[in-house]
Amino acid sequence: MISIPRIRFAHLPTPIESLPKLSALLDGPSIYLKRDDQTGLALGGNKTRKLEFLVAEAQANGARTLITAGAVQSNHCRQTAAAAARFGFDCLLVLSGEAESSFSGNLLLDDLLGAQIVWASKEDRDQVLQNTFKAAWDSGKRPYLIPYGGSNPTGAASYAFAIKELLDQAGSSPLSGPPDWIVFATSSGGTQAGMMVGARLFGYEGKILGISVDVPAEKLQHHVANLAAETAGFLGESVSFKAEEVLVDDTYLGGGYGVLGPPEIESIRLFAQSEGVLLDPVYTGRASAGLVDLIRKGRFSRGEKVLFWHTGGTPALFARRYHDQLEK
Numbered sequence: 001m002i003s004i005p006r007i008r009f010a011h012l013p014t015p016i017e018s019l020p021k022l023s024a025l026l027d028g029p030s031i032y033l034k035r036d037d038q039t040g041l042a043l044g045g046n047k048t049r050k051l052e053f054l055v056a057e058a059q060a061n062g063a064r065t066l067i068t069a070g071a072v073q074s075n076h077c078r079q080t081a082a083a084a085a086r087f088g089f090d091c092l093l094v095l096s097g098e099a100e101s102s103f104s105g106n107l108l109l110d111d112l113l114g115a116q117i118v119w120a121s122k123e124d125r126d127q128v129l130q131n132t133f134k135a136a137w138d139s140g141k142r143p144y145l146i147p148y149g150g151s152n153p154t155g156a157a158s159y160a161f162a163i164k165e166l167l168d169q170a171g172s173s174p175l176s177g178p179p180d181w182i183v184f185a186t187s188s189g190g191t192q193a194g195m196m197v198g199a200r201l202f203g204y205e206g207k208i209l210g211i212s213v214d215v216p217a218e219k220l221q222h223h224v225a226n227l228a229a230e231t232a233g234f235l236g237e238s239v240s241f242k243a244e245e246v247l248v249d250d251t252y253l254g255g256g257y258g259v260l261g262p263p264e265i266e267s268i269r270l271f272a273q274s275e276g277v278l279l280d281p282v283y284t285g286r287a288s289a290g291l292v293d294l295i296r297k298g299r300f301s302r303g304e305k306v307l308f309w310h311t312g313g314t315p316a317l318f319a320r321r322y323h324d325q326l327e328k
């Protein structure tokens with residue numbers, strides 16, 4: 001494996017906790033939590049790991065501005081804005097979706113962190129992103145483009161190393177050994193692709209199940225398999241992945257991206273009230289609702305160890321758009 005540039009600023013290793021009360025309530029497998037909501041960098045989340053490599057690459061390229069895009073309540077954009085502030089870049093964020101009547105949640109934080117926001121409709125977000133990049137380039141801002149969700153081989157590589165971290169810590173953690181399952185929220189696929197590369201390179205033999213929050217399973221499986229192969233290549237390893245090997249469940253798409261429904265609300269309350277753990281309305285709320293449903297349907301056996309990988313997102317709990325539904 002070749003070594004790639006990295007700036008170490010994430011709080012690692014993130015802790016592993018057991019969730020005994022939740023496990024007893026659901027009367028299924030033993031449930032554990034990997035706290036990537038606590039990776040540091042302006043309230044944490046899975047993008048912090050990716051940014052350790054993306055920011056290092058931007059620096060190596062002599063960039064002065066970080067540009068990325070996402071939804072109004074994007075965690076990726078908030079964490080990119082924080083990384084830009086910390087490492088001395090300007091930050092341009094192209095945000096799409098229903099504009100909020102006033103800044104709250106991640107959007108409030110983007111502004112506090114000094115990012116400049118460019119609004120776009122969902123349909124022309126790609127075009128606006130390209131135009132924004134070109135204008136920044138032409139005016140000498142030396143922009144570096146981070147893709148949606150930080151999901152290119154550079155960003156995804158971070159989750160290969162996260163699997164190594166898990167294997168190194170598992171024996172002396174509450175898990176006392178590798179979990180049988182890793183379950184988590186998947187969307188732009190970088191997290192899952194990186195985990196699959198890590199499993200192959202470092203020898204994790206359990207299952208890696210992504211609960212899709214917005215993309216049909218077949219599409220995501222192909223995308224993740226390709227990205228995983230590219231990521232392995234980026235690390236100097238030749239590994240191929242078949243789409244069928246990528247485990248994605250798209251049963252829980254509900255009302256679509258960012259739409260909070262009864263399953264997410266139930267699961268957010270369940271984790272909060274049984275274990276004092278805060279999830280988020282868009283990603284971990286949905287993925288955990290899927291996990292809870294799969295446990296109720298008997299998908300896991302009682303002796304199995306299931307690690308729910310908390311990918312962050314809690315600032316979106318404070319987005320005004322979710323208040324009415326989250327309030328009792």
Ligand SMILES: *Cc1c(COP(=O)(O)O)cnc(C)c1O
Nearest residue numbers: 187188189190191283311312313
């Ligand atoms: C971005 C994000 C994900 C999805 O990760 P991908 O690598 O895009 O699949 C999951 N959870 C949270 C909280 C996120 O912000």
